[in-house]
Amino acid sequence: MSNSTWPGSGPRTTSVLVSGAGIAGTALAYWLNRYGFRVTVVERAPSLRGGGQAVDVRGTALTVIERMGLLEEIRARRTGLRGMSVVDADGRELRRTTEWTATGGPVDGPDVEILRDELAGLIASADAGVGGAGTAGPGVEYRFGDSIDTLVQHREGVEVRFRGGTEQAFDLVVGADGLHSNTRRLVFGPEADYLHPIGTYLAGWSVPNHLGLDRWEVVHRLGDDQNWFCMAMTVRDNSELRVFVGLDTEEPLDRMLPRDPARQRRLVAERSAHARWEVPRFLRALEETDAFHYDVVAQIRMERWSKDRVVLLGDAGYCCSPFTGQGTSVALTAAYVLAGELHAADGDHRAAYPAYERRLRDHVAANQAILELTGDRRARVDSIANLEGPGPELEAAFRAALDFDLPAY
Numbered sequence: 001m002s003n004s005t006w007p008g009s010g011p012r013t014t015s016v017l018v019s020g021a022g023i024a025g026t027a028l029a030y031w032l033n034r035y036g037f038r039v040t041v042v043e044r045a046p047s048l049r050g051g052g053q054a055v056d057v058r059g060t061a062l063t064v065i066e067r068m069g070l071l072e073e074i075r076a077r078r079t080g081l082r083g084m085s086v087v088d089a090d091g092r093e094l095r096r097t098t099e100w101t102a103t104g105g106p107v108d109g110p111d112v113e114i115l116r117d118e119l120a121g122l123i124a125s126a127d128a129g130v131g132g133a134g135t136a137g138p139g140v141e142y143r144f145g146d147s148i149d150t151l152v153q154h155r156e157g158v159e160v161r162f163r164g165g166t167e168q169a170f171d172l173v174v175g176a177d178g179l180h181s182n183t184r185r186l187v188f189g190p191e192a193d194y195l196h197p198i199g200t201y202l203a204g205w206s207v208p209n210h211l212g213l214d215r216w217e218v219v220h221r222l223g224d225d226q227n228w229f230c231m232a233m234t235v236r237d238n239s240e241l242r243v244f245v246g247l248d249t250e251e252p253l254d255r256m257l258p259r260d261p262a263r264q265r266r267l268v269a270e271r272s273a274h275a276r277w278e279v280p281r282f283l284r285a286l287e288e289t290d291a292f293h294y295d296v297v298a299q300i301r302m303e304r305w306s307k308d309r310v311v312l313l314g315d316a317g318y319c320c321s322p323f324t325g326q327g328t329s330v331a332l333t334a335a336y337v338l339a340g341e342l343h344a345a346d347g348d349h350r351a352a353y354p355a356y357e358r359r360l361r362d363h364v365a366a367n368q369a370i371l372e373l374t375g376d377r378r379a380r381v382d383s384i385a386n387l388e389g390p391g392p393e394l395e396a397a398f399r400a401a402l403d404f405d406l407p408a409y
Helices: 023-034 060-067 071-076 116-128 182-188 261-271 279-286 327-344 349-368 377-385 392-402
Strands: 015-019 038-043 054-057 083-087 093-097 112-115 140-144 148-153 158-162 167-170 172-175 195-208 216-220 228-235 240-248 292-300 310-312
Touching: 015 023, 015 167, 023 038, 023 116, 023 140, 023 327, 054 060, 054 116, 054 327, 060 071, 060 327, 071 112, 071 116, 112 116, 148 182, 158 172, 172 182, 182 310, 195 279, 228 279, 240 261, 240 279, 261 279, 261 292, 310 349, 327 349, 349 392
Parallel strands: 015 038, 015 172, 038 140, 083 216, 172 310
Antiparallel strands: 054 112, 083 093, 148 158, 158 167, 195 240, 195 292, 216 228, 228 240
16 A cells, blocks of 8 residues: 555544444444544444344443433333343243342342444434534544555554455554454454353344233253243333343353354254243244344453554443443443544544543442353353342442543543
8 A cells, every 4th residue: 555545634524434333332432423523433244233132331431421412312222121020931031120120130220221223323313413513523434344554653654455356545443353362363363362252152133022021031041050040021112022031151262152143043952942931932033033143242351452553342342241230331431532532632542542541440440340240151140140239249230330430531
């Protein structure tokens, strides 16, 4: 790539490539565009990804969402669960509570539980609403069905070759491409150096609400099997069930996490074939649904989140794991801070990236520490099956994780 492709000299708009159109990437794009940066988001999926789990927005992240002008919209889309029950293999209800749910916490709390794909869609829609009041940037360009193939850093910027065959130069690159970040691999090295699995794998998919549940969550009682669980919850105004199956095993990662989605589905079906209740019906729907997600439950731990002009955001740099319930809130807060520091530094990554890390390190560490209290499979299984809410130790950990002084940029 010749130097003639670099942005011209003199005053100009800083160009930023964001890899990944999940919650972290779309939120960062919103704030960068608002601050006047020129933003391109590349996403290997052909559109915003559907499926996935319900996520929680709480604490500082609610303030971030409010500053984006989206708080009322996400509250309108919340799952609105009224409680949960535990059933045995024959569908007999063993226990119920209207005080809390396994996925969303206290029913009457201020947190918002919402489907991950709905939240990302709302933020991306805000990205698209460029040119309106409060929007300083030229807009956000989304490039779907593509990804970064190679990137080379220079003093002036970053040369990026996309897998679609095109080349382009950017001032900065942000890897917001999740737990298995391609950007992290290209710049920082193999995933195995940073991935810390806990021996649990989680699958989620959508089925029609044939149970007729009304804003409710049901957990299949595990009995003596501590290595498998199933949960179903209503979403989208009770029109749909989002089903989750968890597998606990010490088998090698490469055996439990095949890359082919068809093999992933077969693995989940095989490991769940012994189950009763509604599970056989859920598994038949698994063969047909497009909204399917399967992955290892793990954390990403790194000593540094940036290298020269490339920086990591959200799960790519510091995944907390789904069992903390904090990944989305941390990503929203971090996107706000990273964009704010780049804005404060007038696009100078040499000042912005270290400031971003200094502000967020302790916050990330506190949120990742929750896994020490929620990652023990037997304790987790027993607490859900017995409808035990968070104990004082876990409540204290959540208070520490939510304690963050959100800057005003």
